[in-house]
Amino acid sequence: MRISQKHLLARKKQTTVAALGVTFGIGTFIILVSFMTGLNGLLDGLILNRTPHIHLFNEIRPSEHQPVDLADEYKEGINVVHSIKPKQSLKRVHNALPIINYLEELPEVKGVTPQVMAQVFYISGSIELNGVVYGVNILDEERLFNMSDYIVEGSARALENDQNGILLGAGIASKMSAKLGDKIQISTVGGGIFPLQIVGIYQSGLAEIDDKQSYVNLVTAQRILGESRNYITDINVKLYDIENAPPMAVRLQRQFNIRAVDIKSANAQFETGTSIRNLITYAVSITLLVVAGFGIYNILNMVIYEKMNDIAILKATGFSGRDVKWIFILQALVIGFVGGVIGLVAGYFFSVLIDHSPFETDALPTIKTFPVNFNPLYYVIGMVFAMVSTFFAGYLPALRAEKIDPVEILRGQ
Amino acid sequence: MEPVLKAQGISKSFTDPVDFQVLKDINFQVEKGEFVTIMGKSGCGKSTLLYILSTMDRDYTGNLFLEGSKLTGQSPAELAKVRNEHIGFVFQFHYLLPEFTILENVMLPAQKLGRRTAEEIRADALEKLTLLDIAEQANKLASRISGGQKQRVAIARALINNPMIIMGDEPTGNLDSHNADNVFNIFKQLGKERNLSLLIVTHDDDFAKKTDRIIRMEDGRILA
Numbered sequence: 001m002r003i004s005q006k007h008l009l010a011r012k013k014q015t016t017v018a019a020l021g022v023t024f025g026i027g028t029f030i031i032l033v034s035f036m037t038g039l040n041g042l043l044d045g046l047i048l049n050r051t052p053h054i055h056l057f058n059e060i061r062p063s064e065h066q067p068v069d070l071a072d073e074y075k076e077g078i079n080v081v082h083s084i085k086p087k088q089s090l091k092r093v094h095n096a097l098p099i100i101n102y103l104e105e106l107p108e109v110k111g112v113t114p115q116v117m118a119q120v121f122y123i124s125g126s127i128e129l130n131g132v133v134y135g136v137n138i139l140d141e142e143r144l145f146n147m148s149d150y151i152v153e154g155s156a157r158a159l160e161n162d163q164n165g166i167l168l169g170a171g172i173a174s175k176m177s178a179k180l181g182d183k184i185q186i187s188t189v190g191g192g193i194f195p196l197q198i199v200g201i202y203q204s205g206l207a208e209i210d211d212k213q214s215y216v217n218l219v220t221a222q223r224i225l226g227e228s229r230n231y232i233t234d235i236n237v238k239l240y241d242i243e244n245a246p247p248m249a250v251r252l253q254r255q256f257n258i259r260a261v262d263i264k265s266a267n268a269q270f271e272t273g274t275s276i277r278n279l280i281t282y283a284v285s286i287t288l289l290v291v292a293g294f295g296i297y298n299i300l301n302m303v304i305y306e307k308m309n310d311i312a313i314l315k316a317t318g319f320s321g322r323d324v325k326w327i328f329i330l331q332a333l334v335i336g337f338v339g340g341v342i343g344l345v346a347g348y349f350f351s352v353l354i355d356h357s358p359f360e361t362d363a364l365p366t367i368k369t370f371p372v373n374f375n376p377l378y379y380v381i382g383m384v385f386a387m388v389s390t391f392f393a394g395y396l397p398a399l400r401a402e403k404i405d406p407v408e409i410l411r412g413q
Numbered sequence: 414m415e416p417v418l419k420a421q422g423i424s425k426s427f428t429d430p431v432d433f434q435v436l437k438d439i440n441f442q443v444e445k446g447e448f449v450t451i452m453g454k455s456g457c458g459k460s461t462l463l464y465i466l467s468t469m470d471r472d473y474t475g476n477l478f479l480e481g482s483k484l485t486g487q488s489p490a491e492l493a494k495v496r497n498e499h500i501g502f503v504f505q506f507h508y509l510l511p512e513f514t515i516l517e518n519v520m521l522p523a524q525k526l527g528r529r530t531a532e533e534i535r536a537d538a539l540e541k542l543t544l545l546d547i548a549e550q551a552n553k554l555a556s557r558i559s560g561g562q563k564q565r566v567a568i569a570r571a572l573i574n575n576p577m578i579i580m581g582d583e584p585t586g587n588l589d590s591h592n593a594d595n596v597f598n599i600f601k602q603l604g605k606e607r608n609l610s611l612l613i614v615t616h617d618d619d620f621a622k623k624t625d626r627i628i629r630m631e632d633g634r635i636l637a
Contacts, residue, residue: 309506309508310508310510310511312508313504313508313509313510314510314521315469315493316467316469316496316502316504316508317496317497317502317521317522317525317570318493318494318495318496318497318498318522318525318526318574319493319497319525320489320490320493320494321489321490321493322490323493323525405469406469407464407469407470410464410469410504410508410582
């Protein structure tokens with residue numbers, strides 16, 4: 001109502017201070033939350049984005065049931081077998097191609113990529129560096145696991161087009177002082193030397209990976225190992241919803257008699273870090289808003305003291321206690337709304353500023369500025385925060401205004 | 414015809430700081446178009462009585478009727494409505510809202526009532542201000558005019574919803590004799606022209622003598 005407006009306008013300074021309190025709280029909330037979640041996304045992305053949601057592979061381990069367990073005549077006894085060794089078996093996934101076809105048909109699966117892992121030596125002059133080469137469908141990897149974010153030189157496309165190309169880890173490249181376009185040789189554990197051309201260099205940010213790991217095409221890896229086209233050692237699955245990963249991993253493990261590891265059990269610590277950072281963000285923001293709320297509470301209390309006469313006269317001329325209460329709640333809400341909107345704008349402005357500040361790190365070669373998350377949801381939450389906190393800050397003084405007895409005021413003069 | 418205002422056996426006691434009966438069995442009524450003053454010494458309970466009659470004070474025994482309908486026992490919200498619509502107030506101190514212009518101050522109770530459009534209210538408010546001869550000040554802030562003018566604005570505000578009765582608590586108490594006369598004449602004229610009842614508490618003998626009826630109070634009772 002217009003009375004609230006007049007009150008606010010008549011007290012520009014106090015109103016501004018009160019609104020600034022809210023602005024500050026909301027602005028800080030937006031900045032914090034955008035920045036924090038941006039960082040969270042970045043850190044999660046560092047590992048989680050390129051980690052498959054479910055990783056299927058054939059683990060070498062001893063058989064759970066030894067022959068003696070199956071023999072009828074020893075069923076009653078306690079059988080102890082010493083020094084169990086794993087059975088001779090292939091590293092490949094059995095029936096890999098049908099499994100891939102099956103997985104791709106599932107509605108919750110976003111994509112499936114087969115991989116061939118090969119232990120190799122990178123040969124640099126007389127030095128042999130040991131490492132791992134993954135044979136991949138590079139374009140699928142790029143699509144599902146953001147490969148291209150980590151390719152610092154060359155491109156995924158170049159690897160796809162070159163059967164003798166290799167995407168070399170940055171660590172290995174610097175050790176071998178190899179550049180884009182150079183030829184290097186790798187040898188397998190089984191012997192045999194293959195010359196490959198460097199079509200790209202990638203840097204994941206994790207030194208132990210960059211020092212060992214390289215990518216080639218699927219068929220190249222199969223050729224290096226001397227295996228056929230259906231030789232697949234790992235199957236990586238990406239789902240639409242990460243929450244489906246654990247139950248699905250269990251199911252696949254049972255269904256295909258294969259080892260299936262889901263992302264959650266593999267990277268549990270990331271979840272914890274994320275939730276704690278979120279907690280801190282919200283705790284700081286709420287504290288700021290509570291402080292702003294006390295500011296509003298104080299100012300409205302003062303206004304009500306000053307306006308005792310006005311309140312009395314309003315009541316005498318027929319405004320009910322409710323009307324008077326709403327006049328003051330409205331004032332609080334206007335302060336909250338104006339302060340909140342300015343806070344959102346300021347928060348957005350600073351977020352943009354942060355988003356454009358340089359931030360370079362070896363860990364993330366493609367990131368040049370601070371990561372900021374501009375999720376509109378946080379702006380909605382911020383506004384709701386502002387309105388709720390100012391409503392409560394205004395409600396208590398307004399309740400007092402409602403209860404003021406006009407007779408006492410009018411007689412007191 | 415029903416009296417505009419009727420008080421029946423109204424008593425009121427304060428218990429704090431000591432038990433004290435301010436009003437003792439007050440009975441009287443105000444007829445339509447009557448100009449009544451209540452006189453009495455300080456502390457005789459006349460202001461207390463006025464606030465009970467005005468419905469703002471609900472803490473009393475006895476019954477209060479406005480044009481035959483009983484007001485005693487109604488909820489504060491209902492009473493606020495009654496005040497808004499049927500009772501106009503003028504106080505010793507002028508009690509205008511200082512952030513508002515004269516015109517807005519006058520319009521406020523009518524906007525609360527919400528029966529007419531803003532345009533109609535504005536026209537009516539200007540008419541009332543013209544009647545009280547301060548229309549030329551209409552767009553000034555209420556804090557920028559003199560005491561006599563403020564009191565006339567307060568009267569205009571009391572009139573805006575065309576009430577049945579106007580009550581005043583020493584409306585001339587804070588004015589010089591010239592302005593006091595002025596206010597009295599306005600009241601008198603209003604009573605005649607609009608058949609409005611007036612109930613005024615005053616100390617001012619000269620003021621009281623000119624009215625239709627004087628109710629004298631002493632120690633919480635009405636003297637005959």
